[in-house]
Structures are given as C-alpha cells and as structure tokens.
Amino acid sequence: KQEVTQIPAALSVPEGENLVLNCSFTDSAIYNLQWFRQDPGKGLTSLLLIQSSQREQTSGRLNASLDKSSGRSTLYIAASQPGDSATYLCAVMAGAGTALIFGKGTTLSVSS
Amino acid sequence: DGGITQSPKYLFRKEGQNVTLSCEQNLNHDAMYWYRQDPGQGLRLIYYSQIVNDFQKGDIAEGYSVSREKKESFPLTVTSAQKNPTAFYLCASSTLLGYTFGSGTRLTVV
Numbered sequence: 567k568q569e570v571t572q573i574p575a576a577l578s579v580p581e582g583e584n585l586v587l588n589c590s591f592t593d594s595a596i597y598n599l600q601w602f603r604q605d606p607g608k609g610l611t612s613l614l615l616i617q618s619s620q621r622e623q624t625s626g627r628l629n630a631s632l633d634k635s636s637g638r639s640t641l642y643i644a645a646s647q648p649g650d651s652a653t654y655l656c657a658v659m660a661g662a663g664t665a666l667i668f669g670k671g672t673t674l675s676v677s678s
Numbered sequence: 679d680g681g682i683t684q685s686p687k688y689l690f691r692k693e694g695q696n697v698t699l700s701c702e703q704n705l706n707h708d709a710m711y712w713y714r715q716d717p718g719q720g721l722r723l724i725y726y727s728q729i730v731n732d733f734q735k736g737d738i739a740e741g742y743s744v745s746r747e748k749k750e751s752f753p754l755t756v757t758s759a760q761k762n763p764t765a766f767y768l769c770a771s772s773t774l775l776g777y778t779f780g781s782g783t784r785l786t787v788v
Contacts, residue, residue: 600777609768609779610777610779612776612777615775655720657721657777663728663774665711665723665726665736666721666770666777668722669720670719670720671720
C-alpha cells in the first residue's frame with residue numbers, strides 16, 4: 567500500500583531564507599505527484615504538479631523535483647516571505663483518475 | 679469563474695442525526711472525491727466517483743454515504759453510524775492535469 571511521508575513536520579525560518587521541504591513515497595509506480603498549500607481553516611491550493619515522466623516543475627519562487635526511482639520529491643522555496651507561512655502537502659496519484667494519497671504535511675512559519 | 683463550491687462552511691450535528699454536505703463543481707470534471715482531515719492525520723479518502731451514477735469506497739467509508747446523480751454534484755451524508763464525525767471535510771474534482779479543491783466544511787458534533 568502506498569504511503570507518503572513528509573519531513574519535517576514543522577519548520578520555522580527567518581524571512582529571506584531558502585528552504586527545502588521533503589516528501590517520500592513507498593511505491594515508485596506513480597502517475598503524478600502534486601504539491602499543495604493549505605492556509606489554516608481553508609481548502610487546498612495546487613502549487614505544482616509533476617508528471618511521472620518529468621523531473622521538475624517551476625512556478626515563480628517554487629521549484630519541485632521528482633526522483634521516482636528513489637521515491638522522493640522536494641519542494642524548494644526561494645527567498646521565503648511571511649506570506650509563505652502555511653501547511654504544505656505532498657500527494658501522489660497511482661494511476662490516471664485514481665485518488666490522491668496524501669502525506670501529513672509540513673507546517674512552515676516564516677518570521678519577519 | 680470555474681471552481682468547486684462546498685456548503686455550508688460550518689455545520690453542527692446532534693448525536694444520532696444524519697447531515698448532508700453539499701459539493702458542486704462547474705469545471706466539467708468527471709471525477710470527484712471526498713476527503714476527511716483531522717489534526718495530525720492528513721487527508722483520508724472517504725468516497726470517490728469517476729463517472730455519474732458510479733462511486734467507490736475509500737479508506738474510511740464506514741458511516742458515510744454518497745450519490746452522484748449529476749456530473750456537477752457529489753453530496754456526502756454523514757450518518758448516525760459515524761461515531762466520530764467531528765472533522766474538516768474537503769471535496770475535490772480532477773482531470774489528468776490535476777486536482778481542484780473546495781474550501782471545506784467544518785462539521786462539529788454538539
């Protein structure tokens with residue numbers, strides 16, 4: 567059964583720092599991997615989606631990488647800002663149209 | 679604007695009562711999903727539907743029921759058989775290009 571793990575569970579950094587969030591999954595046979603952001607009491611906002619054939623995706627200050635063979639993905643946030651404070655969730659899809667399997671998230675706090 | 683609408687935002691349920699959470703989408707997505715979120719537990723799949731008039735149980739379906747009579751709508755009923763329903767419920771829809779989530783319903787048992 568696919569399991570998704572995110573490390574660390576919580577992270578506090580000063581503004582301006584570059585940081586990396588980690589996601590690992592136990593079954594490398596995935597269709598895609600998606601990173602989401604969740605603000606307290608809110609729904610999920612999609613940040614980046616990486617198809618299984620891709621190695622990375624970039625959007626603004628965010629870069630996500632995927633290494634299927636090792637079962638790992640990283641989300642790199644450059645020049646962090648207080649507005650980046652949120653919980654970041656990683657999720658994998660095993661096959662086309664199947665349900666996402668989520669990690670428990672990393673809660674990020676960026677202080678000014 | 680295309681998106682997913684969940685209502686109500688907050689819902690209170692008395693012991694032994696059934697309640698229904700609404701989820702409507704105008705994205706023309708075939709697949710829809712219900713997830714439950716508890717503190718420290720991440721998101722867990724309750725039910726999903728890949729096509730109208732068809733749905734499958736997820737990991738924690740006991741005490742819940744769904745219907746999919748229209749492509750746009752996927753309501754979730756929390757029955758009295760669900761012993762610990764207090765949680766944050768999220769509805770989503772998807773295409774091969776990714777998922778879109780609603781803003782959630784917070785259900786509390788009183």
